[in-house]
Amino acid sequence: MTDILVVRGMSKSFGALKAIRGLSFSLAHGEILGIAGPNGSGKSTLFNILTRIPFGPDAGELVLDGKSLDRMSPRQIVQAGLARIFQTETDFETLSVLENILVAMPDEDFRHGRRDAEKRAADLLAYVGLRDQADRPASEITVYDRKKLMIATALACRPKVLLLDEPAAGLSPPEVTEMIELIRRINADGLSIIVIEHIISLLVSVSNRLLVLNFGELLAEGAPKDVIRDRRVIEAYLGTAAANV
Numbered sequence: 001m002t003d004i005l006v007v008r009g010m011s012k013s014f015g016a017l018k019a020i021r022g023l024s025f026s027l028a029h030g031e032i033l034g035i036a037g038p039n040g041s042g043k044s045t046l047f048n049i050l051t052r053i054p055f056g057p058d059a060g061e062l063v064l065d066g067k068s069l070d071r072m073s074p075r076q077i078v079q080a081g082l083a084r085i086f087q088t089e090t091d092f093e094t095l096s097v098l099e100n101i102l103v104a105m106p107d108e109d110f111r112h113g114r115r116d117a118e119k120r121a122a123d124l125l126a127y128v129g130l131r132d133q134a135d136r137p138a139s140e141i142t143v144y145d146r147k148k149l150m151i152a153t154a155l156a157c158r159p160k161v162l163l164l165d166e167p168a169a170g171l172s173p174p175e176v177t178e179m180i181e182l183i184r185r186i187n188a189d190g191l192s193i194i195v196i197e198h199i200i201s202l203l204v205s206v207s208n209r210l211l212v213l214n215f216g217e218l219l220a221e222g223a224p225k226d227v228i229r230d231r232r233v234i235e236a237y238l239g240t241a242a243a244n245v
């Protein structure tokens with residue numbers, strides 16, 4: 001498999017805090033790559049600097065499908081095919097669920113008029129299981145539905161690579177199971193995916209490969225079942241005492 005995304009030497013500091021320290025990794029075509037790591041290990045910062053929303057890296061290179069994204073604006077990066085969802089809900093609360101999709105859709109979808117655009121938006125909502133919520137204000141739908149709305153909004157941009165930051169945070173166990181199915185379906189339909197999660201069962205069941213970050217560096221990388229048994233990973237999450245039990 002060739003790589004769809006290549007990250008080389010990414011760094012980002014906030015004052016004296018080195019949130020991401022010379023991080024390099026790649027994502028293969030068609031792969032689901034999981035990212036785990038303790039709170040504050042730099043996972044969301046990594047997505048921020050890759051997409052330049054809201055800020056880019058201090059140093060590092062990013063190549064998507066053979067094309068450098070280093071000089072691109074956030075908008076150009078999305079147009080090149082890299083889209084994300086955020087850890088916290090970022091929808092427009094006063095707009096309806098359908099309108100949230102419409103505002104994310106590229107201009108080309110409106111070429112043949114609003115009706116065509118609305119049809120595509122409705123199809124995207126049906127795809128993530130939100131068909132019956134289309135006309136409700138986004139502020140009134142559940143956390144789970146807002147997660148799915150963010151995903152549909154990202155899909156509206158026709159990405160090649162989708163970055164999911166904690167898509168299952170705050171979901172009930174049956175909702176987590178459904179989210180796993182949705183992530184698999186999006187991947188089966190052709191997207192390569194990087195997913196950040198604290199819910200290890202989700203990472204183990206969807207990921208082809210798992211990275212663990214600690215203090216902005218790669219602590220471990222490999223097959224999910226091996227990585228979660230790695231002594232250094234257990235220590236990073238639970239502390240040395242727990243790892244010795």
Ligand SMILES: Nc1ncnc2c1ncn2[C@@H]1O[C@H](COP(=O)(O)OP(=O)(O)OP(=O)(O)O)[C@@H](O)[C@H]1O
Pocket residue numbers: 014017019037038039040041042043044045046087
């Ligand atoms: N805009 C910012 N300004 C200053 N410090 C920041 C900023 N964003 C993140 N940080 C700091 O960088 C570090 C990494 O934060 P980040 O949000 O990337 O962690 P995370 O791995 O996503 O954590 P969590 O699992 O809790 O979501 C933390 O110490 C955080 O306080």
Ligand SMILES: [Mg+2]
Pocket residue numbers: 043044045087
């Ligand atoms: Mg985070």
